[in-house]
Amino acid sequence: MNSDSIHITSEIGTLRRLLVHSPDSSLGKVVPSKAQDWLFEDIVHLDTIRKKEYDYYTRILLYFLDPDKIAGKLTEIDSETSNRNFYKPDNAGFHASDKVIELQWLLADILRDDTIKIKLVASVCAVEFCSYDTQKCLFDLEPIALSKVLISGTLKDGRMLFAPIPNFIFTRDIGVVINDHILLNRPAKKARTREALLTKYIFFNHTLFEAFRNTILEIEDTSHHFLMPKESDDKKVTLEGGDLMMISARHLLIGVSERTTVEAAHQVINLLFEKKIVDKITVIRIPKKRDYMHIDTVFTQVKRNVWVMLGNFSRKSIRKEDADPVERILESKKKDDPIKITQFLRNDLEHPLHFDGLEELLINISETDLKCKEKVTFIYSGNNEFPYDVREQWTDSCNVLALREGVVLGYDRNDKTTDAFRAQGFHVIHVHSLLEDLEAKRVRTEDLKDTLILMPSAELSRARGGFHCMSMPLLRDNLE
Numbered sequence: 380m381n382s383d384s385i386h387i388t389s390e391i392g393t394l395r396r397l398l399v400h401s402p403d404s405s406l407g408k409v410v411p412s413k414a415q416d417w418l419f420e421d422i423v424h425l426d427t428i429r430k431k432e433y434d435y436y437t438r439i440l441l442y443f444l445d446p447d448k449i450a451g452k453l454t455e456i457d458s459e460t461s462n463r464n465f466y467k468p469d470n471a472g473f474h475a476s477d478k479v480i481e482l483q484w485l486l487a488d489i490l491r492d493d494t495i496k497i498k499l500v501a502s503v504c505a506v507e508f509c510s511y512d513t514q515k516c517l518f519d520l521e522p523i524a525l526s527k528v529l530i531s532g533t534l535k536d537g538r539m540l541f542a543p544i545p546n547f548i549f550t551r552d553i554g555v556v557i558n559d560h561i562l563l564n565r566p567a568k569k570a571r572t573r574e575a576l577l578t579k580y581i582f583f584n585h586t587l588f589e590a591f592r593n594t595i596l597e598i599e600d601t602s603h604h605f606l607m608p609k610e611s612d613d614k615k616v617t618l619e620g621g622d623l624m625m626i627s628a629r630h631l632l633i634g635v636s637e638r639t640t641v642e643a644a645h646q647v648i649n650l651l652f653e654k655k656i657v658d659k660i661t662v663i664r665i666p667k668k669r670d671y672m673h674i675d676t677v678f679t680q681v682k683r684n685v686w687v688m689l690g691n692f693s694r695k696s697i698r699k700e701d702a703d704p705v706e707r708i709l710e711s712k713k714k715d716d717p718i719k720i721t722q723f724l725r726n727d728l729e730h731p732l733h734f735d736g737l738e739e740l741l742i743n744i745s746e747t748d749l750k751c752k753e754k755v756t757f758i759y760s761g762n763n764e765f766p767y768d769v770r771e772q773w774t775d776s777c778n779v780l781a782l783r784e785g786v787v788l789g790y791d792r793n794d795k796t797t798d799a800f801r802a803q804g805f806h807v808i809h810v811h812s813l814l815e816d817l818e819a820k821r822v823r824t825e826d827l828k829d830t831l832i833l834m835p836s837a838e839l840s841r842a843r844g845g846f847h848c849m850s851m852p853l854l855r856d857n858l859e
């Protein structure tokens with residue numbers, strides 16, 4: 380990749396390149412009593428999640444980002460005899476796209492260098508408390524076999540060396556591209572530690588990222604945290620990509636949430652302002668709650684002037700204007716707003732701006748940053764009707780991925796949210812029919828406008844992330 384192969388200045392510019400990880404065998408190892416530790420809501424059926432769900436995601440991504448790999452070839456790719464080899468990163472028939480980039484494929488690549496292999500195996504063994512013998516056994520593995528073990532935790536003979544990392548499919552959380560810089564995460568949850576380690580080695584060692592070595596940013600714990608008598612949440616530095624959104628060329632959003640601490644936001648602000656990478660950073664504090672683990676579970680952007688969000692974070696619902704007076708007065712006594720928004724400007728740190736509600740901020744972004752002249756509109760989770768609003772937010776109605784401005788991927792199970800998309804004039808199409816139309820050349824990807832593409836989701840949604848989480852964009856066109 381050349382030096383313009385990593386560049387992100389918005390959430391909706393045409394997507395050109397991203398990092399993904401398709402469900403590996405470790406998803407089939409989650410057991411009920413462990414599911415919560417491993418951050419899954421339920422156990423999933425491996426074959427279904429791969430064949431009937433995630434493979435459709437791969438197909439649609441390739442159709443949009445790297446069509447030569449797929450257009451007109453689906454019958455052959457998906458024939459019985461092909462055995463899904465096209466989708467398996469360890470197989471010679473793997474698509475090996477450099478636009479829809481699979482992390483396991485990059486991992487195997489860097490392991491071909493013995494020096495990197497020694498360092499990475501030793502680091503993984505240190506965090507996983509492996510014996511010296513296990514370390515030696517890992518070092519003796521071939522790069523492809525080793526990449527599989529480092530991810531799944533299991534040897535070919537079925538022996539388990541350490542826990543799997545089933546959340547590796549949520550590549551969003553490993554970091555974020557901010558203009559031409561890559562900010563790496565520090566996971567809040569132990570179950571995600573190895574993901575951060577593996578990707579750090581990939582970014583620092585794979586030739587794909589050679590031109591970017593000097594633009595990788597990391598943040599660390601401070602002496603304050605080490606010296607505190609007991610772990611204080613806010614001084615701990617944890618940061619996950621789902622809480623970061625590069626919303627316009629000079630403006631970054633940071634969520635302070637269950638996963639990202641105030642101290643991490645503080646460090647990111649100082650670091651990015653010092654290096655003059657952005658001019659504006661807005662901190663959005665949401666409740667530390669499993670339901671809203673990152674800000675991208677609460678809202679994402681669809682078009683310059685269209686956002687999908689959970690109505691509970693709406694100023695209107697906070698004020699409860701429609702409630703009867705007694706209820707309204709009692710409610711207004713509660714000081715704790717569910718959301719607190721503070722915007723820092725690089726040139727005037729002492730005078731941050733405050734926003735009353737999420738809509739106010741998003742309208743400001745559309746109008747001020749993105750110079751939008753049209754009316755800014757909101758699509759609410761579950762059409763803003765209780766209990767569908769919270770039910771559908773739980774299954775990621777607010778977590779869509781924009782392939783282009785106005786063309787987004789979402790789950791097919793969020794019916795009321797889908798109705799709300801329709802009501803705003805969006806065309807809704809299921810990925811099965813879209814792929815058929817594309818293969819039959821009845822439609823071209825560039826013809827799609829204002830479209831919600833519905834993706835199968837029965838198993839995927841149990842892992843508690845949508846397509847925004849399942850993507851780490853590396854390159855998007857700048858918005859005009």
Ligand SMILES: NC(=[NH2+])NCCC[C@H](N)C(=O)O
Binds near residue numbers: 622844
């Ligand atoms: N950006 C996101 N919202 N990611 C969702 C991650 C879901 C994952 N099971 C976790 O709890 O960590």
